Amino acid sequence: MEKDNYSKELEVAVRVVHMACALCIRVQERLLSTSAEHVKAKDDDSPVTVADWSVQATVSWLLSDIFGSQRVSIVAEEDTKAISGVDSEGLLEAVVNTVNESLASAPKYGLQSPEETLGTSEILSAISWCSSTGGPTGRHWILDPVDGTLGFVRGDQYAVALALIEDGQVVLGVLGCPNYPTNKEWLNYQHQISQTTSQLSPRTTDAWEKGCVLYARKGSGKAWMQPLICEDKMLEWPNYARLIQVSSIDDPALATFCEPVEKANSNHSFTAGLAYSVGLRNQPMRVHSMVKYAAIARGDAEIFMKFAKSGYKEKIWDHAAGVIIIEEAGGVVTDAGGRPLDFSRGVYLEGLDRGIIACSGVTLHEKIIGAVYASWDSSNL
Ligand SMILES: *[C@@H]1O[C@H](CO)[C@@H](O)[C@H](O)[C@H]1NC(C)=O
């Protein structure tokens, strides 16, 4: 296998992410089918916990099966300490069933199921294999099983993100966005529905138009999107994929910026000030999860800005897949000082200067960076 090729890795990663998205959708459907009145606020965590651990176990098992456990290093969000501290057996049982059910569907995605269903201890070890901390050398898979837990629970945007890092460089990224339709107009439609009914609309069996999977390989200058494909349609490769590109808008007055929904994750008043000084006039598009990266990569918005509280350290799994997809789709991603993000220093984006700025092109990017310099001293971030 050629070192600079990664085509086999990319194909496997895309299939695995499609499977993981289907898993998340099933868990969400079950959450919905239990009468809405019975889903109390304090139970909100458990469906997302089941999805998180189940995706991690499934992806870990598949990657290890395909690439050999000796050679697979996985850095992922959920750690083993958390799961061994679980006092709810019901939760673990739900994970075991969800993983078995998901792995049983592997052949429909062109992947292999285990010969026998996995037991609790095997599933716990698959989760625990993901304890790598990455670093500057070697190959590391980077996984965020369910990025955007609040979005997941609310039936809004969330993502499954898988990337591969080799010698500190992101070489491929796959972003599964189960509630981000291939066509932006569908999003507005879904949004209206969810706002008027204020609850999740159960998915029909036809997930075709409702979600997408984006992916890219380093240096190819190409990024792709597939509709979220139901099971057996995944057998051929690369099925239904189409090229995506960043927006060509470089006039700030016409550009749209996205940012995290929650103020706790990014300073909305600081970005509003930046937006104003650069001449952005559209309302910000506030989106949960790495779907923001997807929005920039396929041209639904031009700018993504995130300024976390000082002292907050960004984790590599929240960015790796999104960054490479935007770059290969023609965009630019740096920290607020204009430097590339450094994925080579372990679990965190060490040395990140203030925040993250992703743009569809250099013109907008330079303007934003300039505005950060001009306004930083007067803010107290
Ligand atoms: C998964 O495996 C466990 C343990 O072998 C078993 O109890 C459970 O019924 C299986 N679930 C499914 C859906 O296959």
Ligand SMILES: *[C@@H]1O[C@H](CO)[C@@H](O)[C@H](O)[C@H]1NC(C)=O
């Ligand atoms: C957010 O930014 C504003 C304006 O730049 C600043 O005054 C404020 O202190 C910041 N808030 C936090 C929580 O950092």
